[in-house]
Amino acid sequence: MELKWWWVVVVGLVALVVIVAGAFFWPTRQQPKRLRPLAWVGRLTGLPEYVRAYRRYRILLAAITATTVAVLLCAIVATARPVSSQATTAEINRAHPEDIMVCLQDDPASHDASVLLSYFRDQAGAFSTQRLGLTSRTLRVIPLTRDYPFLQERLGQYADLDRLKSAKEPTPEDVAALNRIRGEFGRVVAYSDYQLTVNDAIAMCLKGFAGKSSDARRSVIYLGPAGASKMPIYSDDALSALARESGVQLNVLTPTSVDAAGAVNRIAEASGGRFISYVAVSDGKGQPAPGDQAAKDNALRSHLDDIRSHPPAPRGSDGSILVQQIRDRPNTVLSIALVLVIAFSISLAGVRR
């Protein structure tokens, strides 16, 4: 449980200490009572009635102190406004589920692709309302779906391609599996008058969200080169319009530097997404040091974490951005306070206050 105004607790506790200490040490005008010495005090205080009365007095004193402090603490905590961002997130996820299209322009058997695929295989295990899809450069490999067991199984298979490819002595089954699964990602067709471009690959991903808009929070996570496109079907403006119309946040993870990137950088940022240039693991040109590779993989994963922790803002049906207000959750502390109030009232009746 988090607190919206945590400073109230600090101020409250400090005030508590100061008030108690002040009440104790502030000089009083009242003179100490002067009691007459009495004979046989020991015999009087030894009487069972006296002992009983004194015990009752002490219990009452302890009870009134404990309940007063407890009620006060409840009041302090409740005034600090307990909130639960976790519960709020769950509520938002239910009303505005996330639609995530993973977009892979590289060879699915490349190392970076396997990092990406295994990252989402693990994520799919924790999904509750999210939908996930996978698009290769020419095909919808997995449409947006909530079938999480399916997602985990397939993404796991695809993430394994890197291992199959780099196996020193691949078995015939491995080779067959590699070819079969590569086939699922579509064949590269050479056209005489067209070459696949980055713009069109991204447009293909953007087309994976059914309907123009919905309550869902849509995002595309694209992994691949981001250079300028030559003669694309979707021009930069058309792509930008497509992203805007379908309300998709475009995130780009690319080995291409920002300077070398085409309009994709601008489009990603305009859509509220991120454009991240990362250092790719060199594929093929000699084996990179294992430690180096692990560090780069972790960097890629942390980029993905970064993207995933900034999902699109939920929008109302009129397109306005809804404020992600954190809802107060004071019910527990207020219920405890009510129960304590009963105990408090009983002890107050005892001390006549």
Place this chain on the structure above:
Amino acid sequence: MTFEPVLAWWVFLLLAGLTLVLRMYTLYRVLVVVGKGSQRKVVVRWSLLTLVIVCLFAAAVRPGIEERPHVVSRAAAEAAANNNVNVFFVVDRSLNLKAEDYGNNQFRMAGIRADMAAIVDQYSSGRFAITSFASKAREDWPLSDDIWSLRALLKGYSAYDADFDALYQVDVGAAEDQLKRQLELAAKQYPGSSNLVFYFGEGAGISKRTATKFDIPSGLIAGGAVLGYGTTTGGRVASKIAANGDVTYFPAPNGGGDFLSVLDEASLREVAGQLHVPYFHRSMGDSTAMVIPSLDTASSTSSEQQDVSMPGNRTEFYWVFTAIAMALMFYELFAMTREYRVSRMVKVRGE
């Protein structure tokens, strides 16, 4: 102004009543004990403590103002309810589907493709899933509303390439596990939706395997159909299609001409019985209207949509009351400590 009491109303009233009785009893005791002179002082103290209690109760009903609660528009919700359909295609992709006895000597698969496309058109905003099978089942397309991509997939949907021996291993019920899992998941993830199952096949009469039985819990399938393709006289099964369009056929295993794959309607009717859906034989040009089950749209009104409302921006006031209670309790604590101290400040005369 709305209220969201932290406890059920009756618990709340019970506690309030109990506290009221206790406070009144305390007031009575206070007044009985204290003499006329200092009555005002103790009554003020009693009132402040009662105010603390009243404030805590006021906070516990959580008064607040609900600003523009965001609810999915009614029209959209109704449209969504009517389209809340999950369509599951179970498709036989064994070699039998390359038999040329559908329509004008076309592959049986051509008929399946046409019918699948027609059903997709029928539920153009539903969700679709495809599970294919021959000897084993495979989920080709998970449940998704991405119809745009599904249409592209269906254009090139064809039978598996396999050896002739694979025909003996075809299991008409191979998709049992996958189908059951998907139906259960869909019922859980899309409450209020209807599951339709369409089974496309030819019965695998030549198979030597005992077929797995579909054992789907009742209530998971709202409708659908088993659709059979081919003829009882059989059709030649293509083994290879050359680049120039020449087709070669599988020879019969016991010699003597080409092998003929025969439609096995009995086994398809059995599947239909297991799934509790009707069986239809399909030939070229048949309208799909008859195989589309009529759905009771009223029953599929979605409870899901009612749940879907954004946590509205609620302005809470409970903390104002707890803040007042907190301030008063600080005073009470101060007074209490002070009293305790004064009562302890004793000095025995003469010491």
